[in-house]
Amino acid sequence: RQESSEDDTAAVSKLISIISSLSLTGVMSFLGEGTDDGDKLQNCSLEEKGYELRCTMTHDLQIFLKPHNHQKKIAKFYYATSDIVHRAIEVATAAQAKWDRVPFEERLNIWHRAADLMATKYRMQLNAATMLGQSKTAVQAEIDSAAELIDFFRFNAHAAKEITKYQPISEDPSITLNSMRYRGIEGFVAAVSPFNFTAIGGNLAFTPALMGNGVLWKPSDTALLSNYIIFKIVREAGLPPGVVNFVPADGPVFGDAITASPHLAGINFTGSVPTFNRLWTQVGQNVGRYRSYPRLIGECGGKNYHFVHPSADVTSVVNGTIRSAFEYCGQKCSACSRMYVPQSLWPKIKAGLLAERSKLKVSDPTEFDTFMAAVIDDKAFTRIKSYIEHAKNSSNLTIIGGGKCDSSKGYFVEPTIVESKDPEDKIIKEEIFGPVLSIYPYKDQEIESTLRLVGESTPYALTGAVFATDQLIPVYALEELKQTAGNFYINDKSTGSVVGQQPFGGSRMSGTNDKAGGPHYVLRWTSPQAIKETFVPLTEWKYPYMSD
Secondary structure, eight states: OOOOSSOHHHHHHHHHHHHHHGGGOOOOSSSSOOOSSSSOOOOEEEEETTEEEEEOOOSOEEEEEETTEEEEEEEEEEOOOHHHHHHHHHHHHHHHHHHTTSOHHHHHHHHHHHHHHHHTTTHHHHHHHHHHHHOOOHHHHIIIIIIIHHHHHHHHHHHHHHHTTOOOOOSOTTTEEEEEEEEOOSSEEEEEOOSSOHHHHHHHHHHHHHTTOEEEEEOOGGGHHHHHHHHHHHHHTTOOTTSEEEOOOOHHHHHHHHHHOTTEEEEEEESOHHHHHHHHHHHHHTGGGOSSOOEEEEEOOOOEEEEEOTTSOHHHHHHHHHHHHHGGGGOSTTOEEEEEEETTTHHHHHHHHHHHHTTOOBSOTTSTTOSBOOOSSHHHHHHHHHHHHHHHHOTTEEEEEOOOEEOSSSOEEOOEEEEESOTTSHHHHSOOOSSEEEEEEEOGGGHHHHHHHHHHSOSEESEEEEEOSSTHHHHHHHHHTTTSOSEEEESSOSOOOOTTTSOBOOEETTBOOOOBTSTTTGGGGOEEEEEEEEOSOOOOSSOGGGOO
16 A cells, blocks of 8 residues: 555645535536536547547436535436436447457556556545545545555556466477467446445446456445546546446446346446345346346345454453444444354443443544544435334343434434344344444353354354454354354454455355455456467377277
8 A cells, every 4th residue: 555645734634625625526427527517517428439429417417415414515416317328338348349459568557557646646535525425534534445445456456467477288389389368258347336435436347447348337326426536537547438437327227227238248246135136136037138148246235243252352352343333334344233242241341332432423524533424324324223213112122322313414323232132133133234233142151052143143144253362262163153254353353354465255145255355356357268279280180099
């Protein structure tokens, strides 16, 4: 990672300035340029095969609001119509054939230039857009829209370069030379990205593009500003028009259009289980019309756990859980949402959690001492509040900290801790995706059965953590919980995967576990071609045993 060259004071001042300047930014609906005044959508054009494709504003105007102050507008944008999505498919498919012929080193150079721009010229703008639009605090924005995004671009470029060095064995190259080339996939890839990580949007759209693919990028409505800035950065770095097409759209309209196209080559998705299931089902229903079988990569939900052994270090458990459960309002894919604590440690852990929870400042993300701000939108607020109301009304559940919700100005939910007598209650089994931590105090002698509960209580398998100073316990837990988490942590919180260090992804209903941030992820977006070249002519069709 490249650190900012500015000192903290200058960086903060610059960030505040950028936050002010971004408040009226407008975003266009498809493929081209931003607006000057935020009120009008200018025409955009793309030259392809000698003709000019024009796209103008649609009638489906959308308003992007600040989650922490929903009276304030961030941007205006327009949903693409089905016709525009189909035109974008044509553009991406045509661009792919040319882009795949661009030498790999040239593509790598574009990615390195983009990463440098993100690390320097646009670092504060990316952070400010993420703070304003996604209600992330300064530190969470820096982790995401600067560090992780830059890591994705640099690591994927490095991984692609190293992996594609592989060439098959040639026993005698003077007779036969075997080689492998890594083509893009014929057609187009649809990237559908979430609100919660700016970096994920950049990775979903631009990793397939790096490997020679044409891409339609549908960003989340609630991450649109930061995602659009990424799009503009990579274009500035030299990405040709049409390779990645920025297409804000209504989800079903976009999904119906891409899955109906015979040119669909793949879907790169992060989001909810129902949405991924819908896309998967539509692909299955349309499989007979595709030119080739689409690649489906998905990272979906989670009900991530912390399992605490009686030998655990209480301070480590408390601090790790506070961060995992409540950073970014529990809206990280990997956030701890359920916790299993031995009854012998529960009094100390409970006291520690409540003491630390009381210190958490919940406020505007532009206040630099804020720990967490608002949840992303009214739908999230309503969903999270419903689980808190369930906890208030259940005899098996006790809210021991937090529980207040206020949407009068922004979508604020207090960091909430719920103690449960029932390990099968829905608050422990279902994904909430908010700042609600459910805790089940188990009997110390029931470690084995509790570990089974961890694995069987939810359909997800994304992240999990075990805390223990007894060195035999993690070894045992790793086997018992083998299929419960794609990312497993020992004496550490369940969040915080780093590109190149902890490749990220889960199985079961958490996704296809293709490990973004790992070296093999880039290979999912190639269509390898094995080539055999023979230099000695074949002079006889008969095999030796056939001779007289």
